[in-house]
Amino acid sequence: MLETTTENVVRSWVDGWIVSRAAAPPVVEPWGYTIDVGLTGHVGRHVFDATGDAVREADVRKVAGSVRAEGFWIKIFADPAVTAPWLGPDWWIDDEPGYLMTVPLTPVPAHRLTAPDGYHLRTWTRGGVVRALVTDADGTLAARGQIAPTGATAVADQIETAAAHRRRGLGSLVMRTLAAAAYEQGAQTGVLAGTPDGHALYSSLGWQVVAPLTSAKYLGLAAG
Incomplete structure (x- = not known):
């Protein structure tokens, strides 16, 4: 670790x-x-x-x-x-x-990676970066993020939830999806540099502040 x-x-x-x-x-x-x-x-x-x-x-x-x-x-x-x-x-x-934060990566149950009613979750990987995108029924961006596994660690980046779609668990869904993907690639620890706005979300998911x-x-x- x-x-x-x-x-x-x-x-x-x-x-x-x-x-x-x-x-x-x-x-x-x-x-x-x-x-x-x-x-x-x-x-x-x-x-x-x-x-x-x-x-x-x-x-x-x-x-x-x-x-x-x-x-x-x-x-x-x-x-x-x-x-x-x-x-x-x-x-x-x-x-x-902002905050430098880390979290141990662990398996995520499949039912925790399902988008709520009215939303669609899509993931893809390109250039070693896993991306997660949540859209609403009209295809409008609701939440997004990406993670870059680099061996034992994986860096979460550009996590965003659109203002009209906040407080619906979509940011948490994106984070769990990215963490699960990084864990499947062998990463043991998640790392990010978060904004003050993102601190509450990350803390609720077990991320700890390093500095x-x-x-x-x-x-x-x-x-x-």
């Missing part, structure tokens, strides 16, 4: 995230990882591999100070209330912490 208190959780998340998003392989840095993403508004990202109190202010300041590309992101597994002063005025910082998450995007020198 993967230990949930060390930097290997961060590396597992990085490895699964790049598969999920079809990003470049990570470049290993002394403080963590640099990933080329290549999207407008998300050119790339720096991810620190330390968590909580182990995150070094000097490392964050040095790395943040070296960024010059607008749309470059930084991910720090510590509370933004602590890390925000280290980044400076050129950064947009989400003032609500808070600061998300920040470089806006350019003009912003400062």
Whole structure:
């Protein structure tokens, strides 16, 4: 079983995230990882591999100070209330912490993978990523998500429930479906970096917080 208190959780998340998003392989840095993403508004990202109190202010300041590309992101597994002063005025910082979370993967009974009346669940795999889609009777998107198994771990990503379809168990259905698929492929531990909105859903399904998450995007020198 993967230990949930060390930097290997961060590396597992990085490895699964790049598969999920079809990003470049990570470049290993002394403080963590640099990933080329290549999207407008998300050119790339720096991810620190330390968590909580182990995150070094000097490392964050040095790395943040070296960024010059607008749309470059930084991910720090510590509370933004602590890390925000280290980044400076050129950064947009989400003032609500996200969460690095893990869960042991176990078999899921078939009856727990059935969509409620009026909804249809479809899954498929492409490029090593398992996707789950829930639509209503008209074919409208109700909920979705994906998971990238990478050996012993699998990273859940882009979990979403449409506003008009919330509180109907669809997010839980997507998560169970993805977890079951990853377990069938041999993954033992699920990993994700969740938003504040998703925290309640994941916690209800047994996911545990390893560390808070600061998300920040470089806006350019003009912003400062």
